[in-house]
Amino acid sequence: xxxxxxxNLSAQQxxxxxxxxxxxxxxxxxxxxxxxxxxxxxxxxxxxPTKQHLLGYIGxxxxxxxxxxxxxxxxxKRTIEFMQxxxxxxxxxxxxxxxxxxxxxxxxxxxxxxxxxxxxQIGAYEMLVERNAQGKPVKAYYNMSNxxxxxxxxxxxxxxxxxxxxTMANQEDIIFGPRLxxxxxxxxxxxxxxxxxxxxxxxSNLHILYGDRRVSHGDxxxxxxGMKMPGAGGAxxxxxxxxxxxxxxxxGLAAIVTKDQPFVDHNPPLMNGNKSETKLTKVASPYEGLDxxxxxxxxxxxxxxxxxxxxxxxxxxxxxxxxxxxxxxFANPQTQKYFDAQPWYKKSGKKVVxxxxxxxxxxxxxxxxx
Numbered sequence: 001x002x003x004x005x006x007x008n009l010s011a012q013q014x015x016x017x018x019x020x021x022x023x024x025x026x027x028x029x030x031x032x033x034x035x036x037x038x039x040x041x042x043x044x045x046x047x048x049p050t051k052q053h054l055l056g057y058i059g060x061x062x063x064x065x066x067x068x069x070x071x072x073x074x075x076x077k078r079t080i081e082f083m084q085x086x087x088x089x090x091x092x093x094x095x096x097x098x099x100x101x102x103x104x105x106x107x108x109x110x111x112x113x114x115x116x117x118x119x120x121q122i123g124a125y126e127m128l129v130e131r132n133a134q135g136k137p138v139k140a141y142y143n144m145s146n147x148x149x150x151x152x153x154x155x156x157x158x159x160x161x162x163x164x165x166x167t168m169a170n171q172e173d174i175i176f177g178p179r180l181x182x183x184x185x186x187x188x189x190x191x192x193x194x195x196x197x198x199x200x201x202x203x204s205n206l207h208i209l210y211g212d213r214r215v216s217h218g219d220x221x222x223x224x225x226g227m228k229m230p231g232a233g234g235a236x237x238x239x240x241x242x243x244x245x246x247x248x249x250x251x252g253l254a255a256i257v258t259k260d261q262p263f264v265d266h267n268p269p270l271m272n273g274n275k276s277e278t279k280l281t282k283v284a285s286p287y288e289g290l291d292x293x294x295x296x297x298x299x300x301x302x303x304x305x306x307x308x309x310x311x312x313x314x315x316x317x318x319x320x321x322x323x324x325x326x327x328x329x330f331a332n333p334q335t336q337k338y339f340d341a342q343p344w345y346k347k348s349g350k351k352v353v354x355x356x357x358x359x360x361x362x363x364x365x366x367x368x369x370x
Contacts, residue, residue, distance in 0.1 A: 319362055327346055
């Protein structure tokens with residue numbers, strides 16, 4: 001049995017840090033990842049030779065899904081510097097974040113008592129993991145090749161967390177996330193995708209650029225016209241991207257369209273005077289065969305930075321969904337009532353056995369909601 005839920009949400013003021021996504025370069029990867037991740041999700045975790053996998057010929061690249069890093073040997077050959085890096089920005093120099101001490105085959109974090117460093121194969125991902133004295137993960141990073149680092153692979157994880165089909169109050173469906181083909185045949189092939197985002201410094205929400213190169217299907221001289229995608233404009237025109245502000249909620253997303261062409265109908269509507277949000281209720285995930293709104297938590301190993309994107313009440317639901325997908329029951333009546341109301345939830349009556357990947361994600365979530 002697992003614990004209860006808290007469901008209070010609030011918008012916050014924020015400052016932004018810009019992250020650019022090379023949508024064209026990552027499009028093929030985004031189409032291939034869901035099937036690969038899904039197939040690997042139940043594999044047992046393997047600890048790899050850490051020293052060997054921390055270092056390549058000139059170091060190795062890593063990402064926590066938000067920021068980029070490189071691991072490099074220090075001058076004494078007994079220290080590995082872990083440095084923050086900036087893709088495609090030669091004007092910024094790498095900045096030391098941590099130093100790893102190498103003693104034989106063991107790697108620890110210097111000046112952080114009890115923190116051990118391992119490289120592990122978790123699901124489909126090779127991960128650098130910092131674990132505390134109790135063996136729980138406190139930080140995690142995905143490995144990247146040099147090509148992936150330069151092509152924006154580090155940016156796809158935020159997009160995958162947002163991916164899915166959503167329904168608004170008027171029951172109109174909207175596809176939201178990266179350009180993907182796995183949403184059911186050709187039905188969503190016109191989804192224009194997310195290709196850039198800005199992250200609030202307090203992680204409260206994201207500004208995204210959505211729908212570059214949209215091909216419009218309407219007449220801009222008419223106040224109302226048919227649309228095949230959100231924000232479609234004049235017939236045959238290639239439209240620039242919309243700007244959205246979104247945040248994760250217990251139902252899915254809350255979104256505001258903050259900027260688009262003035263003659264375009266919007267779905268959800270363009271921001272009005274009181275900056276009201278449109279609720280987007282998630283009704284389908286990219287992973288067919290898994291139920292729930294946040295199925296990525298049973299498919300992709302998360303990181304300490306990606307977990308920060310979600311309010312604690314949403315993290316509690318994400319954690320609860322992991323157990324509920326296995327048919328577990330809950331000690332708290334409110335939590336049990338919530339999952340009893342989900343059409344996909346079925347009590348198994350058996351001992352629940354989580355995958356290694358799910359246990360890893362739960363440990364990171366527990367650290368964030370304590």
